[in-house]
Amino acid sequence: xxxxxxxxxxxxxxxxxxxxxxxxxxxxxxxxxxxxxxxxxxxxxxxxxxxxxxxxxxxxxxxxxxxxxxxxxxxxxxxxxxxxxxxxxxxxxxxxxxxxxxxxxxxxxxxxxxxxxxxxxxxxxxxxxxxxxxxxxxxxxxxxxxxxxxxxxxxxxxxxxxxxxxxxxxxxxxxxxxxxxxxxxxxxxxxxxxxxxxxxxxxxxxxxxxxxxxxxxxxxxxxxxxxxxxxxxxxxxxxxxxxxxxxxxxxxxxxxxxxxxxxxxxxxxxxxxxxxxxxxxxxxxxxxxxxxxxxxxxxxxxxxxxxxxxxxxxxxxxxxxxxxxxxxxxxxxxxxxxxxxxxxxxxxxxxxxxxxxxxxxxxxxxxxxxxxxxxxxxxxxxxxxxxxxxxxxxxxxxxxxxxxxxxxxxxxxxxxxxxxxxxxxxxxxxxxxxxxxxxxxxxxxxxxxxxxxxxxxxxxxxxxxxxxxxxxxxxxxxxxxxxxxxxxxxxxxxxxxxxxxxxxxxxxxxxxxxxxxxxxxxxxxxxxxxxxxxxxxxxxxxxxxxxxxxxxxxxxxxxxxxxxxxxxxxxxxxxxxxxxxxxxxxxxxxxxxxxxxxxxxxxxxxxxxxxxxxxxxxxxxxxxxxxxxxxxxxxxxxxxxxxxxxxxxxxxxxxxxxxxxxxxxxxxxxxxxxxxxxxxxxxxxxxxxxxxxxxxxxxxxxxxxxxxxxxxxxxxxxxxxxxxxxxxxxxxxxxxxxxxxxxxx
Numbered sequence: 203x204x205x206x207x208x209x210x211x212x213x214x215x216x217x218x219x220x221x222x223x224x225x226x227x228x229x230x231x232x233x234x235x236x237x238x239x240x241x242x243x244x245x246x247x248x249x250x251x252x253x254x255x256x257x258x259x260x261x262x263x264x265x266x267x268x269x270x271x272x273x274x275x276x277x278x279x280x281x282x283x284x285x286x287x288x289x290x291x292x293x294x295x296x297x298x299x300x301x302x303x304x305x306x307x308x309x310x311x312x313x314x315x316x317x318x319x320x321x322x323x324x325x326x327x328x329x330x331x332x333x334x335x336x337x338x339x340x341x342x343x344x345x346x347x348x349x350x351x352x353x354x355x356x357x358x359x360x361x362x363x364x365x366x367x368x369x370x371x372x373x374x375x376x377x378x379x380x381x382x383x384x385x386x387x388x389x390x391x392x393x394x395x396x397x398x399x400x401x402x403x404x405x406x407x408x409x410x411x412x413x414x415x416x417x418x419x420x421x422x423x424x425x426x427x428x429x430x431x432x433x434x435x436x437x438x439x440x441x442x443x444x445x446x447x448x449x450x451x452x453x454x455x456x457x458x459x460x461x462x463x464x465x466x467x468x469x470x471x472x473x474x475x476x477x478x479x480x481x482x483x484x485x486x487x488x489x490x491x492x493x494x495x496x497x498x499x500x501x502x503x504x505x506x507x508x509x510x511x512x513x514x515x516x517x518x519x520x521x522x523x524x525x526x527x528x529x530x531x532x533x534x535x536x537x538x539x540x541x542x543x544x545x546x547x548x549x550x551x552x553x554x555x556x557x558x559x560x561x562x563x564x565x566x567x568x569x570x571x572x573x574x575x576x577x578x579x580x581x582x583x584x585x586x587x588x589x590x591x592x593x594x595x596x597x598x599x600x601x602x603x604x605x606x607x608x609x610x611x612x613x614x615x616x617x618x619x620x621x622x623x624x625x626x627x628x629x630x631x632x633x634x635x636x637x638x639x640x641x642x643x644x645x646x647x648x649x650x651x652x653x654x655x656x657x658x659x660x661x662x663x664x665x666x667x668x669x670x671x672x673x674x675x676x677x678x679x680x681x682x683x684x685x686x687x688x689x690x691x692x693x694x695x696x697x698x699x700x701x702x703x704x705x706x707x708x709x710x711x712x713x714x715x716x717x718x719x720x721x722x723x724x725x726x727x728x729x730x731x732x733x734x735x736x737x738x739x740x741x742x743x744x745x746x747x748x749x750x751x752x753x754x755x756x757x758x759x760x761x762x763x764x765x766x767x768x769x770x771x772x773x774x775x776x777x778x779x780x781x782x783x784x785x786x787x788x789x790x791x792x793x794x795x796x797x798x799x800x801x802x803x804x805x806x807x808x809x810x811x812x813x814x815x816x817x818x819x820x821x822x823x824x825x826x827x828x829x830x831x832x833x834x835x836x837x838x839x840x841x842x843x844x845x846x847x848x849x850x851x852x853x854x855x856x857x858x859x860x861x862x863x864x865x866x867x868x869x870x871x872x873x874x875x876x877x878x879x880x881x882x883x884x885x886x887x888x889x890x891x892x893x894x895x896x897x898x899x900x901x902x903x904x905x906x907x908x909x910x911x912x913x914x915x916x917x918x919x920x921x922x923x924x925x926x927x928x929x930x931x932x933x934x935x936x937x938x939x940x941x942x943x944x945x946x947x
Contacts, residue, residue, distance in 0.1 A: 210636060211629045213684040220688030224570060227677070231573025238580040240493040240587040242341060243526045247662040250285075251337040252300040252312050254319065257330040259294050260944065262917055263779075266291035269326045274298045277318040283311050293779070293824070299337075304657045308336055328941060341490045343499045345524040346507060347817070349483035351517040354469060358382045360518060361484035364510065368488060371506060373498035381476030381485040381819065383469040387440055395462040399449065403942040406448055406462060413437070413446040440467030473783055475820035478521070480794070485817070493587075500527040523815045523831050524770070533593040540600055541568055548604055555713060556615050563689040567607035567681045572596060574677035575670060584669055591663055595670035602646065602671075603678040609639045610682045614690050628691040636683060643675050768842045768866055769835055771849065773828035776861035783823045789856050790818060790826045796852035797830055803848065804840065812838055812845050824860075842866035861909075 213220045256270050271289040275298065278284065283306030289298045300315065302308045316334050346368070348361045361379045368377045391406060419431035437443045446459040459465065476483050488503055490496050504522055511520050545565045552561030575596075579586040586592055610632050617631030618624075653668025655661075731738050752758045773793060777786045794816065801813040814833050820826035830849075832842060846866035856862065877894060881887035891909045898907050920940065922933045 208633065210632050210683055210687055214625055214629050214632075214687040214691045217688045217692050220685045223680075224566075224685050227570050227574040227577060227681075231576040234577045234580060235573070235588070239576060240495060240580070241498075241530065242490055242494070242496045242587050242589050243343065243530055244341070245587055245589050245591060245662050245666050246341060246492065247339065248308075249337050249339060250302040250304065250308050250658065252302065252308060252315060253335060253337050254298040254300070254315065255333045256296045256325075257294060258296065258326060258328065259330075260941070261294055261326070263291040263293060265326075266294075266296040270296040270329065271298055273322055273324060274319060274332075277322055278315050281311060281314045281318065282306070312336060340487070341496075342487055342524070343490050343496045343526060344488050344503055344522055346486040346488065346503065347478040347483050347521045347523060347815075348486070348518065349478040349481045349521075350519040352482070352515075354382065354482075356515070356518075357482065357484050358385075360515070361486060364520070365486050367510070368486065368503060368506060371499075371502045373495060373502045374488060375494060376491050377486055377488045379484055379486055381474065381483060383472060383474045386468065386470035387437075387443060388466045388468070388471065389443065389459065390464045390466065392462060392464070399457050399462060401449060401457075401462060403939070406459075409448045410443070410446055410459070414443070440465045473821060473823055475787065475790070475818065475826075477794075477816075477818040479816055480798075481519070483817075485819075496527050496530060500525055521815065523817070528769075528834070530588075530590060530593075533590055533597075534588070537593050537596045537600075540597055541572065544568065544600055544604070548608070552608070552611070554709060555716060556612065557693065559693045560611050560615055560690060563686055564604065564607045564611045567604055567678065567686065568600075570681045570685065571603040571674045571677040574680065575673035578673055579670075584673070586666060586669060589666070591666040592670050595667040596674070598667070599671045599674045603674050606639050606643055606678045606682040607686055609635050610686055611690065614687065623693070625691040628687055632683070632687045632690075639682065640679060643679055647672050647675050769832045771830040771832065771842060771846050771864065771866045773830075773865075774861065774863045775826045775828065775859065777824040778858045778860050779824065781824050781858050785858055786820065786824055786826060789859060790820055790828065792854055792856065793828055793862075794818060796854070797828070797849055800845070800849045800852045803852070804845070808838075808840065810838065812840060 213223075254274055256266075256274075258266055258270060261269070267289075271291055274296075275287055275289060278287070278300065283303050284300055285303045286301040287298065288301075289296070291297075300311065302311050312334060319332050319334065346364065348357060348364060352360065358379075361382060365377050365379050368374055389406075389410065391403065396402060396406070413435060414437040415433065416436040417433045419433055421431060422429040437446065443465050444458070444460050447456045448459050448462060449457045451457070476485065478485070488499060490499055504525075507520055507522050514520060545568045548568075549561045549565040552564055576588075578584055579588075579592075613635040614628045614631035617627045617634070621627045621630075650668045650671045653664040654672075656664040753760060775786075775789065775793065777789065797813065797816060801811050804810070804812045810833070812832050813830050815831040817829040817831075818826065819829075832838070832845060835841070843866050846864050850864055853862075879887060879890050879894070881890060895907050895909065898904050920936060922931060922936050926936070
């Protein structure tokens, strides 16, 4: 085939087509990046996991295991498509997690599991309705804290108002309030009053149910239209419940609900200890869904908070924290910076050794390849967003995409140097290396193709990286084969040496020295290597063996996920089963005090504080979550791991703590080493876990040792006396009365 008739030659002759293609890729990529491509922290994905949650207030873990979890496991064991089932029993709560096979639809498995669980008739009587749902990751963007010296009611109403304002922002759809208890109307019956009026729990509860109700009754058809019938008597406030009649006596007098009960219109009775920067707080979590722009969400929320601060009531404070778009913007700035300096470096080196204009057009290959990839990112087969993973892929491929253009440009330049400047020589030079350059790029593409075949949640990560790399490499072929030769072909011929200025002469002399080195030094060395090829191969094999030996011997460490310092330190606290709320709160305050002591120590040693915000969430009697946001890494010299170690050193001896994990790295995959223990009974399992933990504590450098064994709380077991049975009472009556007294009806 005539090399002057191929597609490279056609584009070289038709520079308008090449320029239009280049302009289309650049302008289209810019338009796509600003208006079409979504910006998010991590790509949206769905997990192949289902969760079944069942609440059984007051039940011990063993009761949960036997009465709920095992029955659920047995009910779903014959469902096709279930890969793995994991169950956890804790005080008053049972969780069963289902992992679905990759080739099955999780929604179908969910429907089958729901039918199987609904068919279970042997659940304990007092459990709440099982909640079955598909686990969906939250794409959190930023958190807002409402805190200060406010009453619980004021805090909740202010947080609700701010949450409504935030969701009304153009970029925001999802925001939820956490850290405050829900409203609740409690009716506390008096045992003495019930005896006085001859009533019991069930009678009062039935009276409340019968009097607090909204029920449609149908419709009356009339000439003017239908008239709906509706019974409307639902009680919503404490005052509404005070008007309920519990019973009517034979003499016509009525017993009202306040006569036998105390009605409290307040908040539900559950533990909720939330603190932000040491003060009571309510938290608003703002997250993105689908194709929402995380950068816009963050910017609009921050602008609203800055304005809302001016109208806060006395004693209230408002702050944003945990803004994850900081890392997205940082990675984006890193990519742009690397691209700029990389392109500049390519330009300078090529400008020194080759032509200035050739260096410029080779350098332009970088933005063309990147913007071409951005142009296709929102297209359906790819459906990619700008996120931490895709930006990492751009940074990864940064040094690869320009290689093809350098090879093509150098070959064309060599042909021009030998035979003079002409379109035919440019095309000839490009065609000489077109095939090997293309094969080189395609080989790299093949190396990244397996990333597109990974399934499951991890597949989202690898596909995002692999697809961006492949798109950039494909556009590097387009740019180097179709666009670059057209620009090189229409460059002005090189000036004779006699017409060069000082800079031109300097560059020419430098080029002469490089050519001398290539032809006399490097060529001689290359010829010797070819003659001694077996020795050269042996040397490289020896280096390879040495490299493998360094890894195998442990001289070069190997880890699955590196512990990169983070701007956040997370502390997960778990107390021994049966620990009281008071003891847990005491430990939480000790951990918090250690944080502030560490911060003061850092300030005295370094001249600045390292903790920007602190957050405490204790919504369980035996567990708590403590979160410290550090000042940005660029504003401090101490990394997060060192800060976490300093925090750990400030901790006093903590009593009855089952687990205290302080994590300051981006790797949240758990401990570095984990053991799985199995035993035929719980007693053996507990003894083995305790013995293993004691042994591990003897090793230097081992810390945060914990296990997930749950032994349950101390309990009082009730049995009915024979004389009570003689009076007609049953064990069920006893259990019901005790439960009504603690948990209500």
